[in-house]
Amino acid sequence: MMRAMQVSEPGSDFELVEKAIPTPGPNQALIKVQACGICHSDQFTKEGAMPGIEYPRVPGHEVIGTVEELGDDVSLWKKGQRVGVGWHGGHCFECEPCRRGDFINCDNGQVTGIHFDGGYAEYLLAPSEAIAGVPDDLSSEEAAPLLCAGITTFNALRNSNLRPGDMVAVQGIGGLGHLALQYANKFGCEVVAISRGTDKKELAKELGAHHFIDAKAQDTVEELQKLGGAKVILCTAPNSDAMSSVVDGLGRDGKMMVVGASMDPIEVSPMQLIMGRKSVEGWPSGDATGSEDTLNFSALQDITPKIETYPLEKANEAYDRMINNEARFRVVLTMD
Ligand SMILES: [Zn+2]
Numbered sequence: 600m601m602r603a604m605q606v607s608e609p610g611s612d613f614e615l616v617e618k619a620i621p622t623p624g625p626n627q628a629l630i631k632v633q634a635c636g637i638c639h640s641d642q643f644t645k646e647g648a649m650p651g652i653e654y655p656r657v658p659g660h661e662v663i664g665t666v667e668e669l670g671d672d673v674s675l676w677k678k679g680q681r682v683g684v685g686w687h688g689g690h691c692f693e694c695e696p697c698r699r700g701d702f703i704n705c706d707n708g709q710v711t712g713i714h715f716d717g718g719y720a721e722y723l724l725a726p727s728e729a730i731a732g733v734p735d736d737l738s739s740e741e742a743a744p745l746l747c748a749g750i751t752t753f754n755a756l757r758n759s760n761l762r763p764g765d766m767v768a769v770q771g772i773g774g775l776g777h778l779a780l781q782y783a784n785k786f787g788c789e790v791v792a793i794s795r796g797t798d799k800k801e802l803a804k805e806l807g808a809h810h811f812i813d814a815k816a817q818d819t820v821e822e823l824q825k826l827g828g829a830k831v832i833l834c835t836a837p838n839s840d841a842m843s844s845v846v847d848g849l850g851r852d853g854k855m856m857v858v859g860a861s862m863d864p865i866e867v868s869p870m871q872l873i874m875g876r877k878s879v880e881g882w883p884s885g886d887a888t889g890s891e892d893t894l895n896f897s898a899l900q901d902i903t904p905k906i907e908t909y910p911l912e913k914a915n916e917a918y919d920r921m922i923n924n925e926a927r928f929r930v931v932l933t934m935d
Pocket residue numbers: 638639640641660686747748
């Protein structure tokens with residue numbers, strides 16, 4: 600038997616249950632979970648905010664563990680190997696996006712902790728193609744958040760046509776933003792942290808920010824334009840009004856990269872985009888190879904998330920820390 604913290608119905612608390620340890624079928628691995636990060640998107644499972652979720656469901660898509668058992672046909676992974684599973688929980692290989700290698704956009708794509716049980720548990724089953732290898736240099740607790748908060752910001756930044764020296768502004772210094780500052784700095788960019796209040800100023804600078812804008816006391820657009828206008832503004836806080844308010848901080852050919860998952864509209868006028876050839880783009884997380892790139896780059900460059908750890912059975916308390924924006928900066932469940 601194994602312990603899991605599951606959501607029995609939309610809106611309910613996480614509930615500690617004992618379940619049978621599942622057996623891997625074809626193309627699956629059974630992973631013994633060591634650590635699982637808590638992500639803002641876990642609210643899709645907790646609150647039922649995504650259509651088609653079957654309950655009860657175990658959330659968690661920032662999973663690190665070791666391979667315990669393999670389906671007969673799985674040769675890519677070895678028993679005992681340390682691996683990770685992120686948001687992207689597998690793809691079909693046959694739809695049009697898959698045939699073009701665009702697995703994250705698979706028409707039949709699965710999401711860990713949404714379409715199948717995730718990492719708020721001692722074990723989970725994952726499809727072989729959704730699994731990433733984990734470098735030895737990272738602890739499991741520190742590696743876990745890199746599988747969503749990490750890959751999302753790493754991929755958004757490395758796919759935004761940045762060049763060394765370009766100015767990157769990171770809006771929202773939380774679970775995603777505090778990693779984005781580190782990546783942007785290691786990419787050789789001029790890094791601006793945007794946050795409300797000054798309580799994160801010192802830490803933002805430690806993490807690689809060259810400038811800090813207090814969005815409560817300063818005019819963010821004016822400050823960004825004083826610095827020359829941003830090539831990229833990475834919006835990590837799921838707050839559409841905040842995103843709308845910084846569009847004019849972009850410089851020529853500037854791009855707003857949106858990763859903070861909000862349902863509310865962003866307000867931007869055509870003229871704001873036309874003048875200076877600006878754009879607003881969204882970025883999803885990435886697939887298992889993207890996770891490996893993120894983990895390897897992070898290990899190489901000494902990039903780690905700042906985390907608070909909680910034992911599995913304290914998932915409710917841990918989730919509240921995250922959802923109330925109190926965590927500094929990522930909450931990780933551990934299986935002791
Ligand atoms: Zn996530």
